[in-house]
Amino acid sequence: MTTRIAAILLPLLLLAGWEGYCRWSGIPALVLPPPSAVGAALWSGLASGRLLPHLAVTAAEMALGLGIGCLVGFVAGVALAEVAGLRRLLYPYVIASQVVPKLALAPLFILWFGFGMTSTVAITALICFFPLLENTLTGLDRVDPAKRELFRMLRAGRWRTLTRLKIPSGLPVILAGLRVAVVLALVGAVVGEFIGGRQGLGASIIAAQGMMDTPLMFALFAVITALGMLVYQATLLIERWLLSRQAKG
Amino acid sequence: MPTDPPAFLSFENVRFDYSGAAIVDGVDWAVGRGAIHCLLGRSGCGKTTLLKLAAGLFTPATGRVRLDGAAVCGPGDAVGFVFQAPTLLEWLTVLDNVLLPVTLHRRATADDRARALDLLELVGLAGLADRGPRALSGGQQSRVALARALIADPALLLLDEPFAALDALTREELQEDLLRLCAQRGTTALFVTHDIAEAVYLGDRVAVMADGQLRHSLSIDLPRPRPRDLRYDPRFNALCRELRHAMDGATGLRRAEAAE
Numbered sequence: 227m228t229t230r231i232a233a234i235l236l237p238l239l240l241l242a243g244w245e246g247y248c249r250w251s252g253i254p255a256l257v258l259p260p261p262s263a264v265g266a267a268l269w270s271g272l273a274s275g276r277l278l279p280h281l282a283v284t285a286a287e288m289a290l291g292l293g294i295g296c297l298v299g300f301v302a303g304v305a306l307a308e309v310a311g312l313r314r315l316l317y318p319y320v321i322a323s324q325v326v327p328k329l330a331l332a333p334l335f336i337l338w339f340g341f342g343m344t345s346t347v348a349i350t351a352l353i354c355f356f357p358l359l360e361n362t363l364t365g366l367d368r369v370d371p372a373k374r375e376l377f378r379m380l381r382a383g384r385w386r387t388l389t390r391l392k393i394p395s396g397l398p399v400i401l402a403g404l405r406v407a408v409v410l411a412l413v414g415a416v417v418g419e420f421i422g423g424r425q426g427l428g429a430s431i432i433a434a435q436g437m438m439d440t441p442l443m444f445a446l447f448a449v450i451t452a453l454g455m456l457v458y459q460a461t462l463l464i465e466r467w468l469l470s471r472q473a474k475g
Numbered sequence: 476m477p478t479d480p481p482a483f484l485s486f487e488n489v490r491f492d493y494s495g496a497a498i499v500d501g502v503d504w505a506v507g508r509g510a511i512h513c514l515l516g517r518s519g520c521g522k523t524t525l526l527k528l529a530a531g532l533f534t535p536a537t538g539r540v541r542l543d544g545a546a547v548c549g550p551g552d553a554v555g556f557v558f559q560a561p562t563l564l565e566w567l568t569v570l571d572n573v574l575l576p577v578t579l580h581r582r583a584t585a586d587d588r589a590r591a592l593d594l595l596e597l598v599g600l601a602g603l604a605d606r607g608p609r610a611l612s613g614g615q616q617s618r619v620a621l622a623r624a625l626i627a628d629p630a631l632l633l634l635d636e637p638f639a640a641l642d643a644l645t646r647e648e649l650q651e652d653l654l655r656l657c658a659q660r661g662t663t664a665l666f667v668t669h670d671i672a673e674a675v676y677l678g679d680r681v682a683v684m685a686d687g688q689l690r691h692s693l694s695i696d697l698p699r700p701r702p703r704d705l706r707y708d709p710r711f712n713a714l715c716r717e718l719r720h721a722m723d724g725a726t727g728l729r730r731a732e733a734a735e
């Protein structure tokens with residue numbers, strides 16, 4: 227109960243402190259706007275409907291990038307885990323590509339796909355691809371050898387062993403990869419828009435910066451954070467649902 | 476060399492190693508159709524390895540394992556294996572675990588489900604069909620594994636200490652059930668255990684293994700079906716004592732070899 231109260235009080239205290247600091251220190255709103263000004267900017271953006279199309283664009287880019295990246299990452303992970311030769315051949319590249327800062331490829335993607343949604347989706351997909359690939363590979367590898375022997379004894383073919391043993395037993399690890407991908411997807415979408423977007427929350431931040439509208443920038447941060455939390459919580463729910471369904475059989 | 480023809484399962488001078496010293500070292504053995512043979516021996520002497528050779532999970536380095544006349548070269552559908560650890564799939568219910576050998580090859584029918592429920596009842600888990608394996612005790616898990624091995628009605632059952640995690644009462648009940656089932660279906664069984672009385676109660680023949688070799692074997696001439704109070708019969712106790720001496724002898728031999 228006390229933690230409950232503290233959980234409500236803490237953000238209120240922080241906001242009050244922030245507001246108080248801005249009022250009494252006389253810091254210019256251009257550098258640090260008070261929360262009241264941010265709230266006002268947020269409200270006018272939402273009420274006038276100006277923010278909504280941008281929110282929709284970013285959410286769509288994120289969803290598309292996440293979907294494509296995760297699907298391809300999962301399939302590639304399964305392929306590498308199942309085909310030993312492929313894995314020996316490609317795994318060094320997978321490791322090398324881990325350390326490449328994927329966002330640094332954004333200018334190249336703009337060159338290939340042009341400004342706009344396509345290049346942002348491509349960047350987001352690329353970023354989501356790796357955690358899924360990595361975790362699928364690890365998850366499928368980490369099957370209890372005793373269970374493998376059981377499946378061998380039961381003469382389960384390769385496909386059955388994959389779908390009935392390896393994927394179910396690796397599911398927790400694979401879903402942990404999905405959670406990482408979700409967080410990265412938002413980063414990918416927003417930063418992709420910084421560089422190559424015409425629309426979206428990231429592009430709006432750049433535009434607000436150009437107009438020196440700091441309260442609007444803060445308002446956009448708030449919207450992005452809310453979007454991220456929403457999607458993250460949804461992922462947790464999906465994860466819990468999948469695992470509990472699995473636990474029940 | 477034991478001979479009880481016609482042999483259903485036979486080992487012919489089987490040798491096996493895990494890339495090191497021989498773990499199974501020249502085993503000759505034959506199990507007649509419908510017979511139950513028990514294997515005793517100290518921990519680490521190679522009993523599990525021998526069972527896996529019989530199952531076709533391992534291939535002998537030299538020699539041959541034959542099942543019903545044909546050389547074994549991989550796991551077959553006539554063989555049921557109860558592993559030393561229960562090895563249940565946590566994401567399936569108890570019932571689906573029992574049905575696994577069926578559902579891996581075809582869709583389970585209402586008939587299969589009824590049989591699985593019967594088997595669960597036989598092993599005393601009738602009420603737990605919808606639970607997950609994590610919600611079972613160790614002994615309950617090993618009984619699920621036994622039911623799973625029986626669902627496909629195998630002609631040969633390989634059992635690796637299936638009752639080791641059970642209390643004495645449940646164990647004796649299951650021994651009786653196992654004997655009844657094997658007699659009903661004419662199942663041949665090779666049963667590994669550490670419990671001398673269990674080996675004598677179940678087996679037509681008991682072999683003592685030490686250092687990868689079968690050092691001693693004893694034919695158990697007790698009536699079938701075996702009544703429950705056979706366990707208190709003087710003949711039963713005499714056989715147990717004889718096996719105990721044989722095991723001491725086998726180990727003594729190992730000590731003598733080590734001293735050489």
Ligand SMILES: Nc1ncnc2c1ncn2[C@@H]1O[C@H](COP(=O)(O)OP(=O)(O)OP(=O)(O)O)[C@@H](O)[C@H]1O
Nearest residue numbers: 493498516517518519520521522523524525559669
């Ligand atoms: N995968 C393996 N790789 C290498 N050595 C192994 C392997 N499995 C078993 N061994 C060795 O082979 C020997 C026989 O093992 P096995 O499992 O057959 O013994 P066991 O008679 O079944 O013992 P227990 O009664 O304890 O189950 C042991 O000394 C063990 O250390």
Ligand SMILES: [Mg+2]
Nearest residue numbers: 522523559635
């Ligand atoms: Mg063993």
